[in-house]
Amino acid sequence: MLVDGWILLLERASYMHHLEVEEGICEVMAHMWLSSEIKSLPSQRQGEMRLGEFFMYKIEISQLPYYGSGFRKGYKSVMNCGLNWTLDYIRMSGNFPQ
Numbered sequence: 001m002l003v004d005g006w007i008l009l010l011e012r013a014s015y016m017h018h019l020e021v022e023e024g025i026c027e028v029m030a031h032m033w034l035s036s037e038i039k040s041l042p043s044q045r046q047g048e049m050r051l052g053e054f055f056m057y058k059i060e061i062s063q064l065p066y067y068g069s070g071f072r073k074g075y076k077s078v079m080n081c082g083l084n085w086t087l088d089y090i091r092m093s094g095n096f097p098q
Contacts, residue, residue, distance in 0.1 A: 024070020
């Protein structure tokens with residue numbers, strides 16, 4: 001929801017009609033948050049760690065049209081270009097960097 005809000009506040013939000021970009025970057029942020037949370041858990045909280053890993057896996061393998069393919073494209077962009085640059089590129093173009 002936070003990233004959805006960020007997208008709606010963009011100056012040129014009218015061109016952001018590509019759901020794959022919007023939902024994909026939201027899934028990337030959720031995946032990154034889960035990863036961060038898992039890393040910060042103490043080792044005795046294995047159940048929570050496994051649950052977080054399960055949700056990360058579900059994001060990674062999703063076959064839903066906007067979410068799954070959007071995540072994979074967005075994750076690739078973030079891994080290649082970094083999060084800040086990817087977000088700036090989305091803000092300027094409404095698309096993922098190639």
